[in-house]
Amino acid sequence: MITFAVPPIGGKGWFGGWMYMQNLVRALAGGDATDIETVLFIGPDRFENPEIRLLADLPRTRVVSDPAFDETGLRCNVGWTLATGRNAAVLGAYNREKVDVALDPALYLGWRSEIPSIAWIPDFQHRHMPHMFSRGAYWKRDLGFRAQIGSAAAVMLSSEDAERDCLEFYPAAKGRTEVARFAVPVSDWPDADAAWARLRQEGIPEDFIFLPNQLWQHKNHGLAIAAAALLARRGSRRIILATGHGHDPRFPDYPDALKAQIRASGAEANFRLMGSVDHALVQAMMIGANALLNSSRFEGWSTTVEEGKSVATPLLLSDLRVHREQAPDAVFFGTDDAEALANAIDVAAPRSLASIRASLKSAASAGVTRQSEFAAKVAQIIRKAAHGALERRAL
Structure with missing residues (x-):
């Protein structure tokens, strides 16, 4: 041994x-x-x-x-x-x-x-x-x-x-x-029905894009906010929900800067900064989202992308070499291209409870492998x- x-x-x-x-x-x-x-x-x-x-x-x-x-x-x-x-x-x-x-x-x-x-x-x-x-x-x-x-x-x-x-x-x-x-491993995660119920309990809309990254500057939340502002100007009701805790010691005012950008750009109705939430809610949001978004400027091998893959949530990812290695079938956008991200969000198809059930079932064996x-x-x-x-x- x-x-x-x-x-x-x-x-x-x-x-x-x-x-x-x-x-x-x-x-x-x-x-x-x-x-x-x-x-x-x-x-x-x-x-x-x-x-x-x-x-x-x-x-x-x-x-x-x-x-x-x-x-x-x-x-x-x-x-x-x-x-x-x-x-x-x-x-x-x-x-x-x-x-x-x-x-x-x-x-x-x-x-x-x-x-x-x-x-x-x-x-x-x-x-x-x-x-x-x-x-x-x-x-x-x-x-x-x-x-x-x-x-x-x-x-x-x-x-x-x-x-x-x-x-x-x-x-x-x-x-x-x-x-x-x-x-x-997601074997202990909620099933589609339990995830859907938790989202309804929390008042989370059915049609949302999920951005679960820590509040670090290189995670590039600003691009997502800029995309949300474009969606607002187009009259879209699609919303980006962002969770994340911690603070960036290199930029301790980062959360305040993001809030200021949301207000100044008119993105309030299309981008919500939820802050730190319990991981059970993160799991439910990961399962129930229309797509997982990672707009980061740099990654090693993203935990959130891996979680999205494991529950078969569609992926919208910044065009990094490691993202293409990790999830070659994702939709990619440039790290400074807010319009491309807004377009990708616009066309992300809404997911029903039935489609989420089917996705989880199909993803299970690949995740175990x-x-x-x-x-x-x-x-x-x-x-x-x-x-x-x-x-x-x-x-």
């Missing part, structure tokens, strides 16, 4: 990372890798989270609470790790639980780590959008990636697009990159890292 450690990823500041962590643990538990036990390490500050407690009931899965994984503690270890070559607190927890391989999502274990790591890098946004980062934040991120890649047994990426970036920007990763496209492929690929990467470590020790 190979014991595989997963540390905390994301949280309130990065919901996509938090979902990736849970989906990874669920995928390994539901896959065929009976030789791998997953141990999720969580700090006491988040150990009582109901989502985390549920993961402990999965097959071949344990959840361990350790102070080394508190959010504040994790952020403070980097300098000491670079100086000593070992993240002593984290490695101590891993050794107590007899970990063989550890996931490294920007949790640097150190160049003297005795436990092989799999570096997971979601994207290379700072390289493509350096203007979004202060000089210090840019170099902190870049040097962190170099440290991860330099000491990792493997570098796991979520798309071929990200793999191309990795090899271009960090050639030292050559020969160690692996692409594992993550999938989103993607989850199985993701689990199998991650298991392969874990085995390779574990066996490589054993071979090095034998030498």
